[in-house]
Amino acid sequence: MAFFGHPSGLSTLFFTEMWERFSFYGMRALLILFMTASPASGGLGFDAVQAGAVYGLYTSMVYMATLPGGWLADQVLGAQRAVMLGGVLIACGHFSMAVPSLGMFYLGLVLIVVGTGLLKGNVSVIVGRLYTHHDDRRDAGYSIFYMGINLGAFIAPLVCGYLGQQVNWHFGFGAAGIGMTFGVIQYMLGTRN
Numbered sequence: 012m013a014f015f016g017h018p019s020g021l022s023t024l025f026f027t028e029m030w031e032r033f034s035f036y037g038m039r040a041l042l043i044l045f046m047t048a049s050p051a052s053g054g055l056g057f058d059a060v061q062a063g064a065v066y067g068l069y070t071s072m073v074y075m076a077t078l079p080g081g082w083l084a085d086q087v088l089g090a091q092r093a094v095m096l097g098g099v100l101i102a103c104g105h106f107s108m109a110v111p112s113l114g115m116f117y118l119g120l121v122l123i124v125v126g127t128g129l130l131k132g133n134v135s136v137i138v139g140r141l142y143t144h145h146d147d148r149r150d151a152g153y154s155i156f157y158m159g160i161n162l163g164a165f166i167a168p169l170v171c172g173y174l175g176q177q178v179n180w181h182f183g184f185g186a187a188g189i190g191m192t193f194g195v196i197q198y199m200l201g202t203r204n
Contacts, residue, residue, distance in 0.1 A: 017152045018141040023201025025159035028134055030194025031098065032163030034105055035073075035127065037171030037187040042066055045180045053180050055113065069120050076128025081136075083129065090133040090140075091202060097130030098195040105188030109181045119184070163190075 046062035048054020057065070084093035104122030107115045138156050142149040167190070175183020 017148055017155065020141050020201065021138065021152055021155060023198060024134055024138050024141075025156055027094070027098070027194045027198040027201070028156060029159035029163035030190045030197065031101065031127075031130060031134075032160045033167040033170075034101060034187040034191035034194070035123075035167070036164045037167035037190060038105060038108065038123070038184060039070075040168035040172040041175040041180060041183045042069070044176065045183075048180070053111070055116070065120075069124065072124045073127045073131075076124050077132040078128075080125075080128030080130070081132045084133045084136075088129075090136050093129045093133045094137065095195070095198060095202075097126040097128070097133070098191060098198060100126030101130065102126075102188050102191040102195060105184055105191060109185035109188060111181055 043062050043066055044054075046055045046057040046065060047059060048056070050056045055062075080093060080097065084090045088096065100122050104119040104124075104126060107119035107122060135156075138153060139149070142152060167187070171183040171186045171190075173183075174186050
């Protein structure tokens with residue numbers, strides 16, 4: 012069945028990337044605030060310099076990890092398996108951060124970096140493979156795909172930010188993990204059809 016006049020696989024990739032961006036921006040909405048919050052309020056009690064260093068290193072590694080993630084997909088895993096494995100690692104990373112422990116916090120960041128490296132670039136490659144080089148719908152397909160990214164990024168801070176700041180930091184991180192789990196399930200179901 013077509014998705015807005017596009018191949019049906021576009022809907023699978025739209026929602027997979029929407030949930031991935033939900034998880035990514037939902038967690039980022041909390042990251043500095045959680046690190047700088049006092050231990051009495053459930054935070055890590057980092058000073059602004061230390062929190063900024065962790066945040067900067069994390070965000071730079073997320074984007075740099077797409078290079079080895081793309082290589083692994085091209086040479087070893089294939090794009091579809093890389094996206095699936097990446098989604099699972101991202102969800103595990105968010106759930107690790109939902110556990111109140113400094114070690115689990117850092118483990119979660121590493122898992123999210125590795126998972127995003129596998130998922131982020133490869134899901135875009137799969138979108139391009141839905142179309143032939145001369146298919147006029149290709150640019151519009153990418154526009155629809157990017158609407159999914161923007162939708163996930165818009166909703167994430169509202170949900171995860173509210174839970175993290177108003178309920179419990181770890182509930183916010185857990186909500187990001189639940190979002191990525193929805194994305195993984197949706198991707199599994201979509202790629203079976």
